[in-house]
Amino acid sequence: MRIEKHPILDFGRKKKVSFSYDGNPLEAFEGETIGSALHAAGIKELSHSLRFKRPRGFFCGIGKCSSCAMRVNGVPNVRTCIVNATEGMVVERQDGMGELPDAEFGDARYEILETGIAVVGGGPAGISAAIEAARQGAKVALIDENTMLGGQLIKQTHRFFGSKEHSAGIRGIKIAGEMFGELRAFEAKGLVQILSGATATGYYKDKRRRKEHLLGISKGNDFYELNADRVIIATGANENMLQFPNNDLPGVYGAGGVQTLMNVYGIRPGNRVLMVGAGNVGVIVSYQLLQAGIDVAAVVEAAPRIGAYHVHAAKLRRFGVPILTGHTVKKANGKGHVTGATLVKLDDNWKQVEGTETEVGCDTICLAVGLTPSCELLFQCGAKMKYYSEACGYVPLHDDEMMTTIPGVYVAGDASGIEEASTAIMEGRIAGLAAAKGLAEGRGGAIDNRIASIKEQLAMLREGPFGFHAACGKGKILNDMQSERGCASNDSCDPVPEFTHSRPQTYLFADSTQSKALRTRTAHEQKFAYPADRNTGGRA
Amino acid sequence: MAVGCKNIMDYERDGILRESDISGAMPSAARFEKGPVAVIECVQNIPCNPCVHACPFGAITVGRITDTPRLDCGKCTGCGKCVACCPGLAIFIVNKVYSADEATVSMPYEFIPVPQKGDVWAGIDRSGKAVCNARVVRVVSGEMQDGTSVITIAIPKGLAMEVRNIKRKEAD
Amino acid sequence: MSREGCGDGDRVIICRCEDVSRDEVIEAIEQGYDTIEELKRYLRIGMGTCQGRTCQRLVTQILREKTGRNIEEIGTTVTRPPANAVSLGALAAGGPTEEGGDEYATP
Numbered sequence: 001m002r003i004e005k006h007p008i009l010d011f012g013r014k015k016k017v018s019f020s021y022d023g024n025p026l027e028a029f030e031g032e033t034i035g036s037a038l039h040a041a042g043i044k045e046l047s048h049s050l051r052f053k054r055p056r057g058f059f060c061g062i063g064k065c066s067s068c069a070m071r072v073n074g075v076p077n078v079r080t081c082i083v084n085a086t087e088g089m090v091v092e093r094q095d096g097m098g099e100l101p102d103a104e105f106g107d108a109r110y111e112i113l114e115t116g117i118a119v120v121g122g123g124p125a126g127i128s129a130a131i132e133a134a135r136q137g138a139k140v141a142l143i144d145e146n147t148m149l150g151g152q153l154i155k156q157t158h159r160f161f162g163s164k165e166h167s168a169g170i171r172g173i174k175i176a177g178e179m180f181g182e183l184r185a186f187e188a189k190g191l192v193q194i195l196s197g198a199t200a201t202g203y204y205k206d207k208r209r210r211k212e213h214l215l216g217i218s219k220g221n222d223f224y225e226l227n228a229d230r231v232i233i234a235t236g237a238n239e240n241m242l243q244f245p246n247n248d249l250p251g252v253y254g255a256g257g258v259q260t261l262m263n264v265y266g267i268r269p270g271n272r273v274l275m276v277g278a279g280n281v282g283v284i285v286s287y288q289l290l291q292a293g294i295d296v297a298a299v300v301e302a303a304p305r306i307g308a309y310h311v312h313a314a315k316l317r318r319f320g321v322p323i324l325t326g327h328t329v330k331k332a333n334g335k336g337h338v339t340g341a342t343l344v345k346l347d348d349n350w351k352q353v354e355g356t357e358t359e360v361g362c363d364t365i366c367l368a369v370g371l372t373p374s375c376e377l378l379f380q381c382g383a384k385m386k387y388y389s390e391a392c393g394y395v396p397l398h399d400d401e402m403m404t405t406i407p408g409v410y411v412a413g414d415a416s417g418i419e420e421a422s423t424a425i426m427e428g429r430i431a432g433l434a435a436a437k438g439l440a441e442g443r444g445g446a447i448d449n450r451i452a453s454i455k456e457q458l459a460m461l462r463e464g465p466f467g468f469h470a471a472c473g474k475g476k477i478l479n480d481m482q483s484e485r486g487c488a489s490n491d492s493c494d495p496v497p498e499f500t501h502s503r504p505q506t507y508l509f510a511d512s513t514q515s516k517a518l519r520t521r522t523a524h525e526q527k528f529a530y531p532a533d534r535n536t537g538g539r540a
Numbered sequence: 541m542a543v544g545c546k547n548i549m550d551y552e553r554d555g556i557l558r559e560s561d562i563s564g565a566m567p568s569a570a571r572f573e574k575g576p577v578a579v580i581e582c583v584q585n586i587p588c589n590p591c592v593h594a595c596p597f598g599a600i601t602v603g604r605i606t607d608t609p610r611l612d613c614g615k616c617t618g619c620g621k622c623v624a625c626c627p628g629l630a631i632f633i634v635n636k637v638y639s640a641d642e643a644t645v646s647m648p649y650e651f652i653p654v655p656q657k658g659d660v661w662a663g664i665d666r667s668g669k670a671v672c673n674a675r676v677v678r679v680v681s682g683e684m685q686d687g688t689s690v691i692t693i694a695i696p697k698g699l700a701m702e703v704r705n706i707k708r709k710e711a712d
Numbered sequence: 713m714s715r716e717g718c719g720d721g722d723r724v725i726i727c728r729c730e731d732v733s734r735d736e737v738i739e740a741i742e743q744g745y746d747t748i749e750e751l752k753r754y755l756r757i758g759m760g761t762c763q764g765r766t767c768q769r770l771v772t773q774i775l776r777e778k779t780g781r782n783i784e785e786i787g788t789t790v791t792r793p794p795a796n797a798v799s800l801g802a803l804a805a806g807g808p809t810e811e812g813g814d815e816y817a818t819p
Contacts, residue, residue, distance in 0.1 A: 007651050007652045067766070108804060163588075241797060243770055245722035273598070315558050319705065325553050376765075380791050465584070
């Protein structure tokens with residue numbers, strides 16, 4: 001299942017580590033996640049679901065969806081797509097919700113950290129923000145939940161569009177490499193602190209006001225309290241899911257997951273893939289699959305036209321891959337894992353046309369049906385959020401320097417509206433520079449000039465019919481932000497409702513261990529009767 | 541051409557360019573008579589211009605970044621520098637006067653194995669169909685190409701504007 | 713009859729974490745649980761390990777389809793910390809030792 005030779009990538013595999021899966025010895029290469037190492041060994045079924053006992057595999061592959069949860073060293077609900085396999089690790093398939101391990105947490109640490117700017121998310125936007133802020137002399141902490149920085153940029157093997165100043169014509173992976181170099185240089189100077197494999201789980205206000213903003217960061221069993229003068233949220237996006245029967249079968253993967261497997265770890269996601277979605281992501285990932293020597297059965301697109309740039313679609317067509325516009329997946333077929341799909345034609349009103357079903361044989365169904373901004377921390381901090389179809393979801397209102405309605409909280413990249421890596425880089429730079437104002441020593445004028453020039457480049461990237469949509473959305477967001485600010489200044493609006501809670505430690509509903517004891521219902525929940533069959537909670 | 545308009549072009553439905561889609565940007569018949577020249581199959585207004593910087597003769601211009609590229613056929617020497625630089629892999633060098641009965645097409649290729657000079661592979665059209673034999677006459681690959689080789693193939697003259705890909709024959 | 717434990721039926725799964733199917737969401741809406749917050753509490757949709765990252769969009773789609781309300785009217789559920797699963801160990805790690813260490817609030 002491993003890709004040995006690749007036209008663009010060299011996977012540079014090094015040391016092997018041994019771990020066990022359900023008692024059987026397996027090997028992984030150092031730096032590989034548990035999920036990918038299992039996939040390389042042909043193991044796609046990672047758990048059985050809570051209630052229906054359906055087989056489950058991973059879906060998003062980037063730490064967002066939790067579909068890959070397994071029991072690791074006795075601890076249940078570990079996201080195996082973002083935790084590396086290590087020597088001697090004991091991995092077990094998880095049935096249902098998992099039980100609380102009989103473990104001691106004596107080695108768990110609780111630490112208080114302080115920084116100038118906390119950047120959440122180490123993708124193209126977050127890294128760019130960190131670099132720009134550090135260049136101005138600000139102290140930055142960069143938090144990313146993956147073990148490898150770079151977000152989705154480290155999976156982009158294609159050459160980027162744009163102008164020469166935007167690294168056009170250069171492969172995404174190379175752009176990422178250059179950014180890492182710069183970032184590491186600032187790390188060496190002590191200006192950037194990198195926390196990888198760490199998740200920002202909550203935004204809080206510290207009443208002692210050590211600093212203006214406080215983030216709760218969880219890393220394994222450790223918990224950090226990160227106090228910062230400014231926060232930049234660059235948390236990217238979640239992969240969209242589609243509704244069709246058996247949409248949870250192992251082998252139904254998000255495009256990000258497929259790219260992670262094949263372009264980061266060099267593992268074949270399958271032997272024959274049905275791609276759903278003919279936007280740039282779907283078509284580019286299809287081409288990458290072909291490059292990795294994997295058969296692409298077809299690309300299915302519900303819309304009547306291909307959404308991707310024609311040039312990307314043309315690359316696929318000349319390799320004989322059909323692109324079926326006006327079609328969708330009616331059903332995934334297979335027991336235990338995907339063995340095929342039923343496709344169906346759609347009419348002008350997007351309704352399925354009976355009698356037009358066709359069967360396609362495939363072992364993987366890759367969903368590239370769009371992304372939704374990942375804005376949990378922004379919701380939490382009380383930033384004014386609004387739905388914009390152009391942004392593909394709820395995003396925070398923000399000004400042209402990426403600041404949200406909460407002073408000192410900035411947003412950049414897909415979390416501010418779904419776009420491209422190149423625009424995410426520009427937005428990250430602007431947010432980093434804007435956040436550094438006032439924190440860095442007396443270079444305000446220079447910062448403003450640099451922001452102005454990046455804004456111009458950003459506007460250029462949003463020109464033309466393909467950028468039109470994003471440009472419209474950004475225009476609306478800016479307008480709404482301006483009215484919001486006008487409204488805030490005359491004090492006529494309702495203030496953001498204030499919750500008070502005690503320590504972050506008390507939020508146990510969503511705890512990864514989900515022990516039965518922790519699932520006692522709150523009074524509020526009890527107002528809503530559960531259906532009778534919920535009481536078994538999925539465990540006999 | 542615009543994304544927002546109601547009429548859907550055939551290529552937007554199936555991903556295959558028709559001759560009429562590219563006729564506007566095509567070098568003249570007279571230019572083709574003079575030897576190799578770039579054929580740029582880039583018809584949408586996407587923000588992209590690396591081809592401009594790739595050309596050592598200044599033959600390609602892109603006004604605003606979302607304009608489609610324009611080729612000055614008088615300046616283009618058919619050198620092929622632009623072929624591997626185009627992120628859309630949409631530039632081909634066509635030489636319709638390679639020999640009495642053969643034309644050559646140079647194309648970007650990002651797959652393994654890379655063909656060797658002298659190999660005979662299948663010539664593939666824009667829809668993925670094998671339409672002829674393609675004899676490999678030149679291969680530019682290696683470090684400098686960063687994964688995008690430029691392969692020049694000799695094919696029957698009449699197919700110079702059809703063949704846009706190659707495929708290793710099954711029997712090999 | 714319990715609908716659990718029957719494995720491989722052709723279900724459309726809306727919430728993976730809490731294992732809730734499309735039919736169940738529709739049934740709940742028909743019973744009158746027709747807001748996103750009610751569905752969350754009634755079906756636990758969005759209360760699992762992913763905290764609604766995969767399902768919230770799908771539930772919104774079904775609510776649109778069944779109630780005719782638009783996305784703004786449907787709204788979102790309240791997002792509370794933690795945004796992701798947190799290990800119990802991290803929670804057990806104890807807090808700051810200085811005085812006044814218990815004073816935290818979400819805005």
